[in-house]
Amino acid sequence: MLANFIELFKKRDGATTLAYHHIWLENPQIKWGIIMRKQYWILLLLAICMISSCAPKESYTILYEAKKVEEEQTLKEQEIKKHFRIAYIPKVGNIPYFESVYEGVLEAAKQFDIELIYDVPTEAKAEIQMQIVEKAIQKEVDAIAVSVIDSKSLSPVLQRAREKGIKVVTWDADAEMSTRDLFVDMVDAENLGRHLMDQLALQTNEVGEFAIMTGSFSANNHNEWVKWIQTQWKEYYPNMKLVEVVSTNDDPQKAYAVAKTLLANYPSLKGIIGNSSVGPPAAAQAVKDTQKVGEVAVVGLSTPNLMRSYLHDGSAQVATLWSPKKLGYLTIALTQYLLTNKPITDNDVIQRVGAIRFEEQQRRIIMGEPIDFTKENVDQYEF
């Protein structure tokens, strides 16, 4: 059958060629028509050959392409990633604790390529801090990271900043919950308060008078801790007696004076808890100066650097703290998260920080567990 067909076309072709031969001579344009007809099959064959042979050998046909969700995300991130300006505002500048925090802040700023607007209250006074925040708002920073001295006076200002589209992150000490986007807390207040009480009880064999030196009565975090210290004391240590809660205003001189006064007023005092970093060193110094080393135990929140000598000479027993460097780093890192709309979840592992807790409802971060510094380990820490 096929042979027949081929024969058919051959013959037909030959015949047409003959039939039209005389017309060619008269109408040259027909000639081309005939030639085209004649060569049609050859052309078709050629075309097929071209298509099949000229195509590159290593041709890949895509059958299915997976959605590149991840790539898109990274692209977005890169787009958003710009030169952010963050105003970093501690409570006060000239104490080692905040200087340590600042070290961490610098580390993060360098890593994330952030421009820091660093303005420090010369004194831990709410008005000064308010002015600094106002200035930051005027400078149209992208975010404000602040350790709040006085929640009541600062919250309205922070609210205004937020209304201007500035992200507000509080750290170390919180403002009103509604006036900030995130609070980076170092430790769980209840845990810390109860732990500090336990530390003191351990040193005084759970008996005797003790006093608390708090930072300031306006600072939310200090008040929280004091509350939990007292809760723990009331629950577990009936043989101990809290004689006084005094404020240091985060001023080393004032703290030293306060400590001296406490030691003078309560001769049978067995221990002092300091809940801000200036408290314990001042208390230890006072204990040392009044030759009551071994008689009055000093525990509380303070940095290893401040406490190192006191721990070694026995004028202080335990210092408890977190790494302020880590706090600084984490604060800036999380501010970066907010600015780039990166989600934060509970138990998130933050690069170079580790796992953190996140209380979604209160938008509160808990950096981790407090570290106890003693004579044995205090030399490992450099802040």
Added chain:
Amino acid sequence: MNFNRWRFRNFSLRNKLLISYIVITILPTALLGYIAYSQYVLSVERQVGMYVPRLLNQANNNLERQIDQYYDEMSQLYSQTDVMTILRNPSYQNVSSMRQDIHKVENYLAGAFMEGSREYIIGAFIASNNRLFEYTRLTYTSGYSTKDKIGFYGQSYILPTEEQIFFPHETAIQFNGDKPYVLLVKQIIDYENRNNLGTLFVALDLEFMQKTLSTVDEQDEANMWMVDSKQYIIYHSNARLIGTIDKEMKQYPILNGSFQSDSILYSGAQSVHNRWTFLHSIPVEHLTEEADLVKNLTVISFIAIISLAIFSSILLAWGVAKPIQRLVKEMKKAEKGNFDIYLPDKYNNEVGTLSKAFTKMLHEIEELIDEKYEIELKQKEAELYALQSQINPHFMYNTLENIAFMVEGGEQELVVDMVTNLGRMLRYSLGNKDQLVPLQKELRHADDYLMIQKARFEESLTYMIQVDPILKDKILPKFLLQPLIENALEHAFIVGQVLKIQINVTSEKGLMIIVVEDNGIGMEQNRLTFLEQQLVSEHIINKDDSFGLTNVNGRLVLHYGSEYRLEINSLLGIGTKIILKIPIDGGSDQQNEWEH
């Protein structure tokens, strides 16, 4: 033109039917089959092309989860305060305290990474502050001295991310027996002091991957491999290829998804967090194995069905076309005048009806023709008969006048002879029921006639009749000779010359040859030609004076066929010779035929 033959409409019915059957049945089935098959293959490829990347992604995720677990275990280091303390304190007072620390850390490494279910870990190292702590299952070699290694990976070495994977070609470590491995690297960061304490390495035997990949890599024909961004093959289902470079990879159009090259289906999935890509390849024919089986079966059955279809369509086409072709053949035969056709009566369909009708029609035509022929023949015969049987009135008159003279002259004997002769002639004429008579009788009649004429013309006429005796009983039509003699008597007389009429009957090659010859006036050439034309022409009857000749000729032709015409030879002034040829006994057959 010859090419007209190749136009479809000029094809024979059989070929048309065949082509139509093939076009209607085979082409659509073949096309349908082809399309169905190719679509199926395409859909299988697409499905696999979507399915495999998902599997690969799953494998990726599994692997990443596994690796994350290992990283989690590595992170446990942070809770080891002893170890952390050692790592934070790089300076030693004496060797023994350093050895003590090394012992502690290596114990930790052994306990944390080498015990229990962590069978795939072949080694763990901590490089920290110019110290190297290590614990390995296998001995290893490294291109660097221990000191260099520490310098390289120690405290100063900062990774872009805290956790990272090194592939074998990125490190100088080589385990005993070239065991393929990946190196999980974790920066040990002192979160509190914000500095790097060193780096923790865990070498993982690649076998840990095999387990994960075996879920994907089920088929024997399939290949699966894992490459890093530099085309280095970290893992391959063909173990020999581990550690080589995948040269083709640069040409792959995508790494997330599936693509096809020649007959191989490739799939790929990139790791989200790490720098590897899983690739999978499988020959397409393996995927379409089942389809191919079905295809082959289909093709075989298709061919079977097709050949059956062709066979049956040939039969069918022939069944339709053959009787028609035969009909056409027979019709052509009939057209040429041969009504002797045979058409088998076996079909009961339209063709059969057509055949029957045609046969019937032919028969009717034949009958009609025969009928008409016979009628005409009879008519002519009758006409001729009527003519021939006429005794010329002139002749009668002359004869009777002669007899009257003779009676007057008293020639009684002669009168008796004349009357006898005339009586015999009349009797011969009347007794004309027999159309055919023996030669003898015809000659007798001619003799009678001539005798009567002799009596009339006396010395002016002589005649002679010669006959081969064996022919005497041969049969010939009646009244053949008389018109010829009449003709001679009418036209041949030359005044003052004796007219000799000679009748010779001889036989030659089965023919009776009768020659009637006279020495009369003869004929002019024109007249002869005219006469010959008259003889050939169909019209037997004319009222010409040559009526006698044409009559005889017509009857001869009627009886014996056109080849038995009269022959006339004549020369002016010399005489005329008329030759009759009659087949001896031959006429009887034809006469029989006429009677049909």
